[in-house]
Amino acid sequence: xxxxxxxxxxxxxxDEATLAELLDHLDLxxxxxxxxxxxxxxxxxAYATTPVREGARLExxxxxxxx
Numbered sequence: 747x748x749x750x751x752x753x754x755x756x757x758x759x760x761d762e763a764t765l766a767e768l769l770d771h772l773d774l775x776x777x778x779x780x781x782x783x784x785x786x787x788x789x790x791x792a793y794a795t796t797p798v799r800e801g802a803r804l805e806x807x808x809x810x811x812x813x
Contacts, residue, residue, distance in 0.1 A: 750803045761800070766793040768804075778809040 769775045782805040
């Protein structure tokens with residue numbers, strides 16, 4: 747499926763997936779991230795049940811602590 751992640755066209759090898767599966771594919775599961783799917787914020791507890799479909803637009807921000 748074709749997605750747009752952080753403004754970049756990306757291909758995901760499945761036709762349907764959950765947000766959690768996509769984050770796994772991107773090696774981001776378990777890392778502190780903020781996700782917006784089609785201009786709507788998604789809470790972390792909903793990642794496993796939130797479907798990602800063809801043409802979805804995602805903004806994924808990794809949170810890093812530091813000073």
